[in-house]
Amino acid sequence: MKIAMLGSGFIGRFYAGSIQGQRRPDRIISIYSRREESARKFADDYGCEHWTTNMEEAIAHPEVQIVCIALPNNLHEAAVHLCCKHKKAVITTKPLGRNAVEARRMLEAVESAGIFAGYLEDLVYTPKFLRAYESVKNGALGRILWAKSRETHPGPHSDWFWDLEQAGGGCILDLGCHCVEIARSFIGKDIRPLEVMCWADTQVKPIDAEDHAIGLVKYENGAIGQFEVSWTFRGGMDLRDEVMGTEGTIWINNFLRTGFEMFTTGKGEGYTAEKAESNTGWLFPMGDEANDLGYNHMFTEMFNALEKGVEPRETFYDGYVVNAILDAAYRSAKTKLWEPVQLDIWRGRTGVTRDSHLTEYDTEHYLVKEELTHYGARKLILKNKQTGKITEKVSDHA
16 A cells, blocks of 8 residues: 555554554655654654645645545544545544544445545554454453543653643543544444443643543443543553453453563663553563554554455544534533433444343243352352342252
8 A cells, every 4th residue: 555644643653663664565656744853753754755845735636545544633524635636545544533523424425435444543453352353253251341541641642632722621532542442342333322421531631621531331232331531640641441241241441551561770771661650660661563453453454354345344434423422422421410321323223122141040030140159159149030039049959
C-alpha cells in the first residue's frame, strides 16, 4: 500500500513505525502536517518522498492508495470528506467523531462515495485480546454476562486533547471509546446497546472536560459492559480487561504489569513505555510496544481487507455505534439517570431477549449451584420450580 499520513504527531509516528516496521511493502509516501517543520521532520524520519501543509494535496497525491487520519478529533470529518471527494480509501484513528452526529455524517459519506473505510481501534487487535476473543467466540466462557475494560493514565500528550472544542470531550471520549468497543466485541457487536449510566467529574486537571469517569452500558440480551477511564491515574498507563460468562472468566493485563519488570537507578535508561512517568526505580517496559498495543495486527488486517475487497473487522459503522454509546454516557453524567443510546442506524439483531439462564436438575428442580466441599462432600443447591423453595442436597462422596 502507498499511504498518505495525515498528522505527524504522537499517534502518526506510532502508526508509521508499525506500518513500515513490518515485512509488508507498505510505505508512507506523503505526509501532511499543519506545521512545515513537523512535516519535514516526519518525511526525513520515515523516508517519505512528499510532504505538505495542504491536506487535500496529500490526499489527492496520484500515487496514494489509502489515507490514514492521525489528526485531532475536530479535523476527522473534513479529512474524510476530502477522501470521499478524491475516491481514496480511508482509515482513521479513534474516536470516529466528537459525537454520533459527526460520526453518522462520516459513515454516510464513505458509503455514498463507495470507498473502503476502516476504524483504527487498536485495542481490539492486541495479541491478548485476539486470543481472548477467540476463546469467547468458541464458547469457552458460555453466555457473556459482564465485560469490563479499564484505561487510565496521567493524561494525553498533545495540547488539543485538553481543549474541549477540539477534542469534543475528555477521558470518556479519549479512552472510553477503547473500553466500549472492547466490551462490545466480547458481548457481541450484533447485540444492541440500550442505555448507559455514567458518573464523571473533573477531579484534578484545570480543564473544562471530565478527567475521570465510570460507566455501565446495558445491552438488550441482559449483558453489562463497564468502563473505567481516567486522566488522573499516576504510575503510567493501566490497561486491563475482564470478561465473565456462565462458563468462565478471562482477565487481561495489557500494560503496566505484563510480566516484564526492571529496576534501574536511571543510568543509561531513556524511554520506558507510553505514559510512563519515570525512568528510575521499578519500571515496566513493553517487549514490543507497537505490537503489544495492537498496531501491527490492526494495519495488517486493514490492508489485507482492502486488497481482498472485504470489510475490515472495525468499520466506520462501529465507530458510529461507539460514539452513540458515549453520547449517552455524557448525557447520563449530567442527568444522573440511565440514558438511552440513540442509534438512528442499527444493523445488528433486533428483538433479542435474555437467553434462558436456568439449568434443569430434574423435573421438579432447577440447579442453583454445585460444589465440592473441603471435607469431600458434594453439595447441590436446588430451587423448586413450583414453590420457589431453596434446598440443598449433600452426598458423602464426590
